[in-house]
Amino acid sequence: xxxxxxxxxxxxxxxxxxxxxxxxxxxxxxxxxxxxxxxxxxxxxxxxxxxxxxxxxxxxxxxxxxx
Numbered sequence: 001x002x003x004x005x006x007x008x009x010x011x012x013x014x015x016x017x018x019x020x021x022x023x024x025x026x027x028x029x030x031x032x033x034x035x036x037x038x039x040x041x042x043x044x045x046x047x048x049x050x051x052x053x054x055x056x057x058x059x060x061x062x063x064x065x066x067x
Contacts, residue, residue, distance in 0.1 A: 042048045049057070 039048075
């Protein structure tokens with residue numbers, strides 16, 4: 001009888017762990033999707049430029065303003 005209870009307890013624990021794992025995987029997938037959207041927004045807005053690219057753009061604007 002005790003062995004049967006132990007098996008049932010282990011099955012419940014495994015089921016609980018699997019649910020937790022599935023939830024963690026769903027959360028990770030959600031974070032990956034959010035990251036991709038954010039990255040795309042940054043690139044679209046032009047915020048993903050390197051500092052050198054920003055310097056070049058500023059220099060060009062300063063030259064254009066001088067004329």
